[in-house]
Amino acid sequence: MGKHIIRTEVEIDASAEQVWSVLSDFNSYPEWNPFIKSAVGQPIKGERLQITIQPSGAKPMRFSPKVLASEPGRELRWLGRLIVPGIFDGEHCFIIEKLSDTKVRFEQSERFSGLLVGPLRATLERDSKRGFEEMNQALKTRAETIVFDKRA
Template sequence: MLDWMKNAPKLNDDPVSGFDPDAVTVGDTVEIDAPARIVWDILTDLSRYAEWNPFCVRAVSTLEMSAAVEMTLVNYAAPGSLVPNCEYICAFEPERLLSWEMIHSDAWPYPARRDQIIEATGDNTCRYHSTDAFLGNNGIHVYRFAGPWVKRAFDDSARALKARAEAMFTALEEA
């Protein structure tokens, strides 16, 4: 469990944005035969997402704290379609954590937070996974509806990230 999850207001204390541990999608953990710095470089090179990411085919941001991340996502709930999405950077720890969140609003009362976690396991290896916490009173309903396809999207992205990182690292070692 991430530190923010441990310290977040609970659902009973904050029905708008409180954390419910039962409303979290956890993607598969992938072991990557490449250093954490390469995985980090791929995750933060938003302009190249379309080259490797099967879920997020466009992302634009300065990656500064609170900056918008404007994305175009493949709609796993309606195959063949794309959906625009805008979230905001809420955590940025180089080579370790990249997070963005959807903030609650009257127009969209479905706050959420996505965390992408990299853990170095050696000089040239790491592991990666991501989570999506659906927050507030609506979170459990969003989780029940969207959780399965969000997990599939995260798992597809994790496998694609692994393949890209390993190919880049192999190319660097051969150069």
């Protein structure tokens, strides 16, 4: 069975609470998120979400992951599966690491496992990683803009 991990990170000049407020506000994703085009549901452990992802230049994919962890200001993690366990599973993780009151390290990663990981590895590394990086930058911009707006 194949396994593959993609991990990206970015430093954001905003508080952990501000980054979490942007990350957990699924309704606003269509306004700013270039990777996760739509997220329906609540970021609550045990909930099932309806997610549509579309890395730039790629076709949209829809899936219904289950939330595994949700700690405001710290972590959001879900598990998505293609058809049945063991074919193609993806555990997607967002970690907010507080560096100071006004700075965090945001890490987005996904651990893939299953029979289709090998054949899809190049696509994952190219498209999914690009999607993560694009989302990280958009999250940074939005969280830092909200901070700026509140100071004005």
